[in-house]
Amino acid sequence: MDAPLLEVKNLTIRFHLQRGVLSAVQNVSFSLRAGETLGIVGETGCGKTVTSLSILRLIPCPPGNIAGGEILFHGEDLLKKSEREIEKIRGRKISMIFQEPMTSLNPSLTVGEQISECYRVHMGHSGKVAREFTEHALSLVQLPSPQTVAGRYPHELAGGMRQRVMIAMALACQPEILIADEPTTALDVTIQAQILELLKELQTKMKMALIFISHNLGVVARLCDRIGVMYAGSLVELSDKKSLFTHPLHPYTQALLNAIPRPDLRDETLKAIPGSVCNLFDPPPGCKFHPRCAKAKELCKTEMPRLEAKSGENLAACYFPGA
Amino acid sequence: MLARYVVRRILQLIPVLVLVSLAVFLLVRVIPGDPVLVMMGIDQDERARITPEQYRVLQHQIGLDRPIYVQYLNWADKIVHGDFGLSLATRRPIVEIIFERYPATLYLAATALLVGLAIAIPAGVIAAVKQNTKIDYAAMGFALWGVAMPDFWLALMLIVLFSLKLGWLPSIGYASPFDNAGLFLQHACLPAIVMGTELAAPLTRYVRAEMLDQLRQDYVRTAWAKGLPSRMVIVKHALRNSLIAAVTVVGLQTARLLGGATIIETIFSWPGVGRLLIDGIYQRDYPIVQGAVLLIAVTYVFINLIVDIFYKWLDPRIKLE
Ligand SMILES: Nc1ncnc2c1ncn2[C@@H]1O[C@H](COP(=O)(O)OP(=O)(O)OP(=O)(O)O)[C@@H](O)[C@H]1O
Numbered sequence: 224m225d226a227p228l229l230e231v232k233n234l235t236i237r238f239h240l241q242r243g244v245l246s247a248v249q250n251v252s253f254s255l256r257a258g259e260t261l262g263i264v265g266e267t268g269c270g271k272t273v274t275s276l277s278i279l280r281l282i283p284c285p286p287g288n289i290a291g292g293e294i295l296f297h298g299e300d301l302l303k304k305s306e307r308e309i310e311k312i313r314g315r316k317i318s319m320i321f322q323e324p325m326t327s328l329n330p331s332l333t334v335g336e337q338i339s340e341c342y343r344v345h346m347g348h349s350g351k352v353a354r355e356f357t358e359h360a361l362s363l364v365q366l367p368s369p370q371t372v373a374g375r376y377p378h379e380l381a382g383g384m385r386q387r388v389m390i391a392m393a394l395a396c397q398p399e400i401l402i403a404d405e406p407t408t409a410l411d412v413t414i415q416a417q418i419l420e421l422l423k424e425l426q427t428k429m430k431m432a433l434i435f436i437s438h439n440l441g442v443v444a445r446l447c448d449r450i451g452v453m454y455a456g457s458l459v460e461l462s463d464k465k466s467l468f469t470h471p472l473h474p475y476t477q478a479l480l481n482a483i484p485r486p487d488l489r490d491e492t493l494k495a496i497p498g499s500v501c502n503l504f505d506p507p508p509g510c511k512f513h514p515r516c517a518k519a520k521e522l523c524k525t526e527m528p529r530l531e532a533k534s535g536e537n538l539a540a541c542y543f544p545g546a
Numbered sequence: 547m548l549a550r551y552v553v554r555r556i557l558q559l560i561p562v563l564v565l566v567s568l569a570v571f572l573l574v575r576v577i578p579g580d581p582v583l584v585m586m587g588i589d590q591d592e593r594a595r596i597t598p599e600q601y602r603v604l605q606h607q608i609g610l611d612r613p614i615y616v617q618y619l620n621w622a623d624k625i626v627h628g629d630f631g632l633s634l635a636t637r638r639p640i641v642e643i644i645f646e647r648y649p650a651t652l653y654l655a656a657t658a659l660l661v662g663l664a665i666a667i668p669a670g671v672i673a674a675v676k677q678n679t680k681i682d683y684a685a686m687g688f689a690l691w692g693v694a695m696p697d698f699w700l701a702l703m704l705i706v707l708f709s710l711k712l713g714w715l716p717s718i719g720y721a722s723p724f725d726n727a728g729l730f731l732q733h734a735c736l737p738a739i740v741m742g743t744e745l746a747a748p749l750t751r752y753v754r755a756e757m758l759d760q761l762r763q764d765y766v767r768t769a770w771a772k773g774l775p776s777r778m779v780i781v782k783h784a785l786r787n788s789l790i791a792a793v794t795v796v797g798l799q800t801a802r803l804l805g806g807a808t809i810i811e812t813i814f815s816w817p818g819v820g821r822l823l824i825d826g827i828y829q830r831d832y833p834i835v836q837g838a839v840l841l842i843a844v845t846y847v848f849i850n851l852i853v854d855i856f857y858k859w860l861d862p863r864i865k866l867e
């Protein structure tokens with residue numbers, strides 16, 4: 224097996240706020256191989272966005288602070304790079320698209336300008352060449368009449384089109400990794416499906432790795448080879464898709480799966496997860512899921528489990544994994 | 547779309563201009579004393595100098611024996627045709643006098659505007675980018691000082707320092723920038739700094755607040771994520787949007803500069819409309835006062851119009867509506 228393209232090791236991120244110190248991400252480790260699709264799921268506030276922003280070093284500091292860990296890209300720690308060096312990676316080698324296509328584009332610049340500046344900055348293309356590339360990029364994301372769209376302002380486009388523009392922008396320089404942070408959450412269902420299809424297609428075409436973030440297991444399942452499950456700032460399970468759905472290791476994953484409505488199990492009622500997510504300012508000792516876990520024993524209340532291989536390649540942070 | 551908006555805005559100006567002209571018209575009539583004497587520039591206690599016969603002739607000449615609305619309509623009709631009457635002191639047409647003075651006011655305001663922008667934009671941007679650092683505190687300190695400090699006081703201090711003590715710059719005088727640009731700059735330097743500071747102080751705060759807001763926006767995060775260098779993110783993305791919002795403030799402040807230049811023009815003996823106004827008041831040359839006030843008010847109104855149109859044109863989101 225070849226060396227991973229991206230390796231996140233023991234990443235810990237805190238926010239120093241007036242109310243206290245919030246541990247947004249704790250000891251998160253995962254790796255990504257070239258061309259692979261990794262899904263990350265978890266409830267709102269569990270640290271998905273913070274984790275992905277930290278890869279591009281986009282956490283606002285202050286109040287944020289990467290308290291520990293490494294993010295190795297081609298074996299080099301991104302956290303140790305200078306601002307200059309990281310600028311050459313952002314948008315060029317690793318790109319990101321965001322949840323809100325409405326607010327993520329600059330309202331006072333045309334769509335074309337916002338894409339073509341990527342070509343000028345990273346590739347050193349002249350304005351004219353950059354414009355040609357821009358039109359090509361817009362046609363790649365299957366926007367009709369790219370030339371017209373390039374001259375439009377973001378507010379003149381519909382949500383789905385804006386997200387296509389975001390994708391065109393992120394993929395402009397053919398990055399090795401695309402991080403998509405809930406790119407379809409703000410869109411309605413039919414458009415959501417089209418965007419997912421497009422992402423899948425472009426990923427294969429460009430042979431890039433994809434980190435796809437969502438709070439929706441179903442959406443992640445359509446795209447991803449491996450899926451990581453986050454809970455309250457920790458990665459609690461990292462398994463390949465098939466095992467995750469058939470033999471979930473972590474009780475939280477099991478609970479999530481039970482909460483998905485399934486047409487084939489009509490009479491069985493959905494099981495909501497009892498309790499609520501812990502307070503990130505003051506997480507409980509031991510496993511953070513233990514107050515909500517039916518299987519919790521004494522050990523779970525005192526000792527934090529590490530993410531370890533439990534069944535083949537599949538990892539879980541639990542002392543009592545599996546059914 | 548924009549053309550329709552412009553037409554609508556210009557139509558909206560008509561009532562404003564009517565009100566302004568009414569105010570200017572009534573100005574002379576609310577000044578204590580007999581309007582006939584006021585209009586003729588004769589002191590109230592010198593009334594004995596003219597016979598009742600002369601008085602009636604004067605009254606008729608000026609039209610003060612007719613009903614007040616007729617007086618207004620006659621007056622407004624003349625104004626619209628560019629006839630502001632004659633100066634009492636020099637018997638020259640007001641229009642001629644005012645338009646001799648107007649360029650000096652405009653040149654000074656433009657210079658002050660440049661000074662103000664040159665201070666406020668960089669100061670506001672740097673303060674926002676370096677929020678809560680010493681630079682930020684320094685910029686905010688400057689802004690507070692600039693807002694609190696009376697402009698005549700700053701003017702006097704600058705004159706004391708640069709004209710009297712150091713002898714670097716003249717404290718009074720004027721040259722047209724088109725006749726002698728160097729001399730103009732020498733003379734405009736101190737008044738432009740005073741007026742520029744007056745403009746820069748509130749504007750620095752505004753630019754800073756607006757930048758802080760923009761820097762938090764999602765699209766700025768996108769710009770960082772694209773790998774743009776920080777200068778590009780700050781200037782091309784965040785500042786651009788901040789300035790769109792700041793245009794209105796700049797416009798209002800500029801209009802205020804133009805109108806409020808009376809004190810500064812007087813202190814620096816700047817031959818502009820503001821000083822003309824003050825001189826007119828001292829000399830009881832009321833047609834001059836009327837003309838100057840009207841011009842300042844109309845300038846104010848039109849600058850606001852231009853700013854509004856410019857704002858529409860700048861912000862693509864508003865254009866659609
Ligand atoms: N800039 C910030 N300042 C303070 N706290 C923050 C900041 N960004 C994130 N957080 C906190 O970090 C935690 C993780 O947030 P994050 O945005 O990563 O969640 P998420 O999993 O992406 O949730 P969602 O599904 O809602 O997007 C949250 O508790 C959030 O309040």
Ligand SMILES: [Mg+2]
Pocket residue numbers: 271272273404405
């Ligand atoms: Mg998020």
